Amino acid sequence: MWIALGLFTAIGVAWFYLVREATAMDGIVAEARMHVAMGMAGVNARAWGASDWLALFVMWAVMMVGMMLPSAAPVILLVLGAYRLRGDAHARLAALMFIGGYLLVWTTFSAVAAFGQLSLHRAAVLSEDMHVRSAAVSGVILLLVGVYQWLPLKNRCLVHCQAPLAFLTQHWRRGVAGGLAMGIRHGAYCVGCCWLLMALLFVVGVMNLVWIAALSAFVLLEKLGPRGVIVGRIGGLAAAAWGVVLIVR
DSSP, X not given: OHHHHHHHHXXXXXXXXXXXXXXXXXXXXXXXXXXXXXXOOOGGGSOOOHHHHHHHHHHHHHHHHHHHHHXXXXXHHHHHHHXXXXXXXXXXXXXXHHHHHXXXXXXXXXXXXXXXXXXXXXXXXXOTTSSBSOHHHHHHHHHHHHHHTTSHHHHHHHHHHHOHHHHHHHHOOOHHHHHHHHHXXXXXXXXXXXXXXXXXXXXXXXXXXXXXXXXXXXXXXXXXXXXXXXXXXXXXXXXXXXXXXXXXX
C-alpha cells in the first residue's frame, strides 16, 4: 500500500511541477516574442551555460518520472509482491531499490537529453518554445521515430515492458542489490523502447503539456494495452507520414 501511495504521490508531484513549469514557459515565450517584435534580443540570444544545463536536467528528470512511472507501476508492484511471497525480510526496501534503479536509467537519459537540448540551443536550432525551427529536421526526427517503431530492437524492448511476469521470471535477483539490478535492467529496456518517442518533444515543444500528456498516454497504451504492438506500429506509421509531409513541404 505504501509503495503504491508513494508512486501515486511521485507522479502527482511530477505533473504539478510540469504544469507550473509549462505555465512559466508560456510567459517567457510571450515576453521573448514581444522583444523580437520590438527589435530587441530574444530568449535565444543569451548563451546557455552549466546552470542552464542543470535546470534542463531537472526538468527532463521530473518529466520522465511523470511520463514513465505510470506504465512501470504494474511491474513495480509485482516486484514488491514477489519479494513478499518469497519471504524476503527486506521486501519493501528491495522494491524501493527496483524503483531507484529504474529511475536511475531514466535520470541518465535525462542528462543526455538536457545536453542535447543545450547543444541545439547553442546552435540556434530551437525556437523560443523549445521546438526545432526547421521543418526538414523535424521531418527527419519523425521519420526516424516511425521507422524505429517497426524495428526488431524496439519490439524486443517492448515485450519486456509488456510482460512484467515474464521479465521477473527471466531476470529475478534476490535481495536489495538484486532489486537495484532488476530496476536498472528494466529501465534499460524501457529506455530502449521509448527514447526516440521522447525525441518527438523537440518537434512539438519540450514543454508542450498537451503533447507530453499525449505521449504519456501513448506509452501507457503501447505497454499495457491488449494490442500494444499494433498501437505502437500505427503510431510509427503516423509519425513517418507526418515526417514525409514536413520534408516535402
